[in-house]
Amino acid sequence: MSFLRRRKAPQNPDSQIGKDDDNNINNNETEKPNRKQTGGETNNNNNNNNINNRHIKKWSCIDSCCWLIGFICSSWWFLLFLYNAMPASFPQYVTEAITGPLPDPPGVKLSKEGLKVKHPVVFVPGIVTGGLELWEGHQCADGLFRKRLWGGTFGELYKRPLCWVEHMSLDNETGLDPPGIRVRPVSGLVAADYFAPGYFVWAVLIANLAHIGYEEKTMYMAAYDWRISFQNTEVRDQSLSRIKSNIELLVATNGGNKVVVIPHSMGVLYFLHFMKWVEAPAPMGGGGGSDWCAKHIKAVMNIGGPFLGVPKAVAGLFSIEAKDIAVARAFAPGVLDKDVFGLQTLQHMMRMTRTWDSTMSMIPKGGDTIWGGLDWSPEGGFSCSAKKSKNNDTHATLQDGKGSMDITNGVNYGRIISFGKEVAEVHSSKIERVDFRGAVKGNNFANNCDVWIEYHEMGVSGVKAVADYKVYTAGSILDLLHFVAPKLMARGGAHFSYGIADDLDDQKYKHYKYWSNPLETKLPDAPEMEIYSMYGVGIPTERAYVYKLTPTAECYIPFQIDSSAEGGKEDSCLKGGVFSVNGDETVPVLSAGFMCAKGWRGKTRFNPSGIQTYVREYDHAPPSNLLEGRGTQSGAHVDIMGNFALIEDVLRAAAGATGEELGGDRVYSDIFKWSETINLQL
Secondary structure, X not given: OHXXXXXXXXXXXXXXXXXXXXXXXXXXXXXXXXXXXXXXXXXXXXXXXXXXXXXXXXXXHHHHHXXXXXXXXXXXXXXXXXXXXXXXXXXXHHHHHHHOOOOOOHHHHHHXXXXXXXXXXXXXXXXXXXXXXXXXXXXXXXXXXXXXXXXXXXXXXXXXXXXXXXXXXXXXXXXXXXXXXEEEEOOOHHHOOEEEOOEEOOHHHHHHHHHOOOOHHHEEEOOXXXXXXXXXXXXXXXXXXXXXXXXXXXXXXXXXXXXXXXXXXXXXXXHHHHHHHHHOOOOOOOOOOOOHHHHHEEEEXXXXXXOOOOHHHHHHHHHOOOHHHHHHHHHOOOOOOOOEOOEOHHHHHHHHHOOOHHHHHXXXXXXXXXXXXXXXXXXXXXXXXXXXXXXXXXXXXXOOOOOOEXXXXXXXXXXXXXXXXXXXXXXXXXXXXXXXXXOXXXXXXXXXXXXXXXXXXXXXXXXXXXXXXXXXXXXXXXXXXXXXXXHHHHHHHOOOOOOOOOOOOOHHHHOHHHOOOOOOOOOOOOOOOEEEEEEEEOEEEEEEEEEEEOOOXXXXXXXXXXXXXXXXXXXXXXXXXXXXXXXXXXXXXXXXXXXXXXXXXXXXOOEOOXXXXXXEEEEOOOOOOHHHOOOOOOOOOOHHHHOHHHHHHHHHHHOOOOHHHHOOOEOOOOHHHHHHOOOOOO
8 A cells, every 4th residue: 555655646747657667667577677777868868858948947137137238239229220321301201291391490480581690699508507527636537537527418427426426516615616626617609509418408599590690700608617606707717707808809700790698597697797797897897897788788688587586496405405306205205315325315416506606696586575475475366277377456455565465365475485384374473483593503413424414513403493483485585594504605695695775876786796686786887788588487387385394313404395285276386395386497487577577677776777678478388299309389497498489589689680679578477467566666
């Protein structure tokens, strides 16, 4: 029975082979030795086959990765071959087959109308869009001489991120170069034609200008190091002097025709600073005299100008965040804050950007008078259910002569930072606040942290004091930043100002710190010059934020946007902890349009010579399909540089047209209504 149980146990094909062998042995005993030998050879062969089969079936992760990489590379090279082999007109043919005939670019259209080059053009790039290259660095940057650290492919960011952060940072005390490091702006039109391969900034506008006869001798890119303060660009690089000399050269070599200046984004503030610098006597200024702008500038066509600052700059300085970062944190909580792959991403970014003095030029200017208080704001009646706002008169009534409004249905945009959704929404009388200004900060934890930021000196008590104040308006934002970032604001206070001048003839306003604030300086004495505000509308744009405390940890950034704060309605202006208003995705309409709509309109104390001002808004329309790229009707802050309507306006002005010939104001928003609610002495 034991033998039978042993023979019955196998349940695989090998057991049948065993039975057959036994039967053969019983039937022919004389062939036993040969049979055994043959059987042994068979078993050995079977064993070898099984071993080989096991080797064949084994598939490692490395094999999969190699095949995947090979497949991707082969596909990439094949597609690249097809791209280079196809006729240049093929992409356009496919696009037209799907969408129909494409309209002529503005340059081609206007060339057919007979427009020709007339006024030389000067481009003034904004923050982050201009390329920066290395001229001197530390050992970790070997091989990067004159390679782009900013712009281009950003290859070094991925290869050696900590070295990149080190070289892109400025000295925390001086706001200038750290010892042994020199990073300088790229020169020429290539400095800001493309921010990265395939991502245009000025390239489309330059190409369209070329269609009506422009070339490098009639165009100039006023490149500068956008990280440092405006006056320090002259101290370190003589950038302002170079702009002055090049404009004078363009006018002299083009028949005396004045230049058309086209600043974008922060470049708007930079050129505002330049116009005061060039008039001011040396050594603080350029010594050009009070009539220099009148002799050399035909028009200043400001694109996406943050004349009065942007709330987005406050969030960036306060917690190195904006809407996009808050969304990323919501999807992957803690990843950006923690030490991942040896990098504390947000801490490194905060340490680096807080050495860039230029960021402080975009802190909101004008305080509560411009941006609103605890219970009112100029845009209080804005509806987020549609691209255009509702009539302000149906939502707010003027209570007194100081711009105070009773909001019966709207958002308290004046509360730029609120700790908690309920704090952002209730009436100010129901908010209990504890003043943070005299609070004593806690212990210094800086020695325990790998990446030092100023928050490490605040301690738990300092962090709590900030949160206990509950809500911050434009008037208290400056005190908040002085409390949480004293070194940053100490440097910034020497170069920028954010108030409203009582008396513009006061001698103190001759200091350069006031020159980039349109509320504390006068426009040049140039009555024939024109100033345009050109910006996109119809895109939700960051205006105020709901914040929360992060979990207690001495080496983390203690505040972050509360991405869980939602308005509760589909058309709510509060989404992901961010209150939105009409704008171009970066600059609210109020900041971009107020000065040309009211502050400079006609002869005012800010515009004593009565320079003509125009508001030109571009209603945003996203691309209808992927083949349109970033679109030809976009109003987004950078994509607007490819907007056909804007490009046509620029080309016509460069060819000699006046603002009236362009059609005067073109407005889609309620900028004029909002401006009237602001009680500013003109």
